[in-house]
Amino acid sequence: MTTSAAVQETVQPTRKVNIPAVSPRLIVAVVAVVGLALLFNIQSDDVFLSSRNLSLLLRESALVAVLAAGVAIVMIMGEIDLSIGSAVYFAGILAAKSQVNWHFSPMGAVLLAVGFGVVLGLWHALWIVRVGVPSFIVTLTSLLGLRGLGLQFSGGKTIGPLPDSYIGLSEDFISISTTYGLILAAVAVLAWYYWRQRRVARTLEQDYSWPSVLVRIMVWAVPLFVATWSLSGFLGTPTAALWVAAIGILLSFLMDRTTFGRNAYLIGSNREAARVAGIGVGRHLLIAFVTMGVLYGLGGVLLTTRLGASAAGTGQFLELEAIAAAVIGGVSLRGGIGTVQAAIGGAFLLTIIDNGMQTINLSSFLQDVVKGGILLLAVTADASTRRPRNQRTPLLLGLRAKWIDIVRPTERI
Numbered sequence: 001m002t003t004s005a006a007v008q009e010t011v012q013p014t015r016k017v018n019i020p021a022v023s024p025r026l027i028v029a030v031v032a033v034v035g036l037a038l039l040f041n042i043q044s045d046d047v048f049l050s051s052r053n054l055s056l057l058l059r060e061s062a063l064v065a066v067l068a069a070g071v072a073i074v075m076i077m078g079e080i081d082l083s084i085g086s087a088v089y090f091a092g093i094l095a096a097k098s099q100v101n102w103h104f105s106p107m108g109a110v111l112l113a114v115g116f117g118v119v120l121g122l123w124h125a126l127w128i129v130r131v132g133v134p135s136f137i138v139t140l141t142s143l144l145g146l147r148g149l150g151l152q153f154s155g156g157k158t159i160g161p162l163p164d165s166y167i168g169l170s171e172d173f174i175s176i177s178t179t180y181g182l183i184l185a186a187v188a189v190l191a192w193y194y195w196r197q198r199r200v201a202r203t204l205e206q207d208y209s210w211p212s213v214l215v216r217i218m219v220w221a222v223p224l225f226v227a228t229w230s231l232s233g234f235l236g237t238p239t240a241a242l243w244v245a246a247i248g249i250l251l252s253f254l255m256d257r258t259t260f261g262r263n264a265y266l267i268g269s270n271r272e273a274a275r276v277a278g279i280g281v282g283r284h285l286l287i288a289f290v291t292m293g294v295l296y297g298l299g300g301v302l303l304t305t306r307l308g309a310s311a312a313g314t315g316q317f318l319e320l321e322a323i324a325a326a327v328i329g330g331v332s333l334r335g336g337i338g339t340v341q342a343a344i345g346g347a348f349l350l351t352i353i354d355n356g357m358q359t360i361n362l363s364s365f366l367q368d369v370v371k372g373g374i375l376l377l378a379v380t381a382d383a384s385t386r387r388p389r390n391q392r393t394p395l396l397l398g399l400r401a402k403w404i405d406i407v408r409p410t411e412r413i
Contacts, residue, residue: 029329029345030219033352040356048359051233055173058231061351062170062240063088063302065344067318068325069251070295072343073288075326076255078268078335079128079135081292083120083142084299085318089310090150091116091300096159096310099166106166114297120146121293128289129282143319151312160309170243170305173236179228187221243302244344247295251340260287268335324371325350328378350374 040048047053067084074081091113098104098112120142127138194213231237255261267274267281274281299318304310329346331338353374357367 029342029349030223033223033349036349036352036356040352040359044356044359048356049230051231053355053359054227054230055234055238057351057355059171059238059240059306060355061348062238062244063299063306064318064321064325064351065244065347066247066295066302067299067322068329068343068347069248069340070292071319071322072326072329072331072338072340073251073255073264074135074292075323075331075333076268076335076338077264077285077288078271079285079288080323080333081124081139081289082136082319083124083139083146084292084296084322085315085320086143086146086150087117087120087293087296088299088303088318089315090146090153091297092304092310092314093150093154093159093300095166095297095300096162096304097154099162100159106163106169109166110169110297110301113300114294117293117296117298117300118290119293120296121290122286124293125286125289129285154310154312156312158309158311160307160311162304162308167305167308168239170238170240170302172239174239174242175236176228176232179231179237180225183221183224183228186224187217190217190220240302240306243298247298248340248344251291254291255340260284264288265336268332268337270336321350322347324375324378327375330378333379 037049067088071081071084094116095109095113098109099106104112124135124138124142127133128135194217198210198213228237255264263274263279263284266277266279267284271281303314307314325347326338326343327333327346328349329338329342329344331343331346350371353371354367357370362370
């Protein structure tokens with residue numbers, strides 16, 4: 001080894017592993033959820049944080065959370081899906097009609113709904129990838145067409161009642177002790193993962209911050225334990241929460257730990273660069289829309305189990321709720337930014353706001369105004385973070401400059 005190389009090796013600082021830093025956005029989200037929960041609980045005379053209402057909140061948020069997780073993947077790749085509400089409605093009709101009229105078993109009905117969703121996802125991918133029609137137009141036609149087909153197929157009538165074994169897929173409860181066991185198992189798996197990362201870091205003679213690991217685990221574990229304890233006064237944990245957890249874990253692994261996920265972010269950030277790098281953009285879009293198709297079917301199951309039937313008009317504006325939840329969770333409408341976990345968190349936050357406003361008996365007209373304002377703020381934050389730092393202008397200064405241009409244009413050069 002030469003002298004210069006030895007000096008360079010001596011001077012070179014020890015590299016530090018960039019895992020697992022706690023995201024400021026995650027901390028802000030947790031603080032916002034806790035603050036809103038306490039505010040709504042005070043305004044509703046301790047009704048909001050009651051075990052019964054928390055159980056209802058989990059069941060209400062499950063459908064939007066599942067769909068938001070899927071549409072987040074589509075949005076990260078720079079696409080959009082407007083067919084969610086109609087697709088879920090039609091999948092629910094198939095699941096309900098197959099049991100009431102065709103005498104399918106509950107599992108057969110679930111498979112039929114998911115199969116329809118996969119076919120629809122392939123149909124969307126065909127037009128988007130092969131023909132080159134924008135996803136906005138393709139999914140918009142499905143939004144209109146499937147709504148009409150569903151009403152024609154069902155005769156605009158309610159299909160039900162559905163068997164209890166089918167309704168129990170999302171409306172049953174698991175015991176609190178079982179829930180604690182599942183949470184402990186999840187924390188153990190997370191700790192084991194970080195332990196493996198630490199072994200790799202020590203092998204490479206890199207620093208590893210255990211306090212950051214503990215903070216990351218506590219950020220997830222403490223709210224889960226507190227929520228489970230809060231549910232102990234009612235029937236237990238709704239099985240709908242297990243659907244959200246399972247789908248969230250699978251899709252998070254897909255986006256965070258696979259080649260598909262890494263390529264999806266590159267496609268959303270710069271599609272031409274992804275093509276030049278040899279990434280099969282069409283193949284990745286196919287996987288994204290087929291994944292979304294599976295969630296159409298599962299969404300139809302969650303919708304019909306929640307209602308105990310398939311009713312005409314259900315699922316309207318569901319696509320807007322899922323997209324809004326993803327955007328509130330930090331998924332960019334321009335692609336390349338966001339996570340599945342954040343989209344699910346956005347769905348829970350949106351449901352908390354919706355449920356809280358209902359609990360304090362706020363006017364339904366004002367509820368829409370509040371939700372619209374929150375969505376506008378989320379999109380504004382996304383636009384601000386995507387703009388280069390040297391081009392960002394504080395909101396009030398920008399408004400003042402516009403006012404001067406309009407009222408006193410001669411005073412500016």
